[in-house]
Amino acid sequence: MKPIVVIDYNGGNLASAAQAARRASADLGLPNPVVITGDPAVVRDAERIILPGQGAFANCAAGLHGGLRAALDDATAAGTPFLGICVGMQLMAERGLEHEETPGFGWIDGEIARMDQAAAEGLRLPHMGWNRLDYRAGMHPLTEGLSPDAHGYFVHSYALRNWNPADLVASAEYGGVVPAIVARGNRCGTQFHVEKSQRTGLRIMANFLLWQP
Template sequence: MRIVVIDYNGGNLASAAEAARKAAARFDLHAEVSISRDTTDILNADRLILPGQGAMADCARGLGTELRSLLETATENGTPFLGICVGMQLMCDYGVEYGRTEGLGWISGSIQKITEAQKEGLRLPHMGWNTLDFIPGQHLLTKGLTPGDHGYFVHSYALHDGSENDLVASSNYGARIPAIVARGNRCGTQFHVEKSQDVGLTIMGNFLKWEM
């Protein structure tokens, strides 16, 4: 299995790659993990992972037109894709942090500040462990997890006005926060799977075993 972590000159790439290696080992999967932006690597990958941290606008600039096009082509051809944190946010229609930023348009909704949390007197960024709420058995990504398991979040913006059909799991921080989304072979987590210990490795392993 060829796993490519997309190199867009952003952060957290090495941590995501290491999480993929650990998950592959845990699930006895033979995997070669690389960090790359090479056209051949991306188009021949069996799994694509796009980590992200910071602002959606910065990550979008790092992707640029070429990487966007490659991701579109590869995922349209059926390659499973996992977006992590801002990587998930980039899957949506657009975001508003530091001005409007166009997303990939793979899931509906926009990335907006979590103003509900501020109204409740909660601090931003939403940082730390929070529970995951989901219906067991509804999606392969949550296999082996129990509702109430925790993911590690670091964000001030979240998906708003998304489709319930895309929602796999949610959390709560002054309002319901989409925590895992999926449509077809494209999925994403708002929390950092690479920082979420056993829960994160379970989700990563489920992604690596995911067959459409």
């Protein structure tokens, strides 16, 4: 039985992301075990891959060593569904500009930059707390069954800019449009913390576990 893999790369929120996946999996009656691992061989053989993230873009990127980055590329190129959470989503972009320029995965267009517009409007950074998700019903399976008033829990000072509109599944408003959910092919990500977003987060996690891109 192939596992649902939560990648351990010295990032944050591993246990809570795994717990959210286990809860959603149990609710759905799925037989696949949820494991936390940094073993590239297990990642390559995964049923689905979850990449949590907390902290700086460059530090998280550097944590994907020892063959983990190659395993991620190989598995997702072969069609394994991928979910990036917070910095895990940000790493999907072409590059990050947090403190220094750091290459990302290049799976979606755009770069991760400081939310200067929000700061200029006097809004606090990091952007921390609940924000409404703006999405179009039926646009993507990840939003299936969400309330029209669904909110996600955000903690970040950097966000995706210069994105491709075709990749945008949902957004939030914080000194301008903030990409909240992105997806291209079998790779998707949420800027907000699915594992901290209560009913909305569990629904999105369940949708990911059932997703057949």
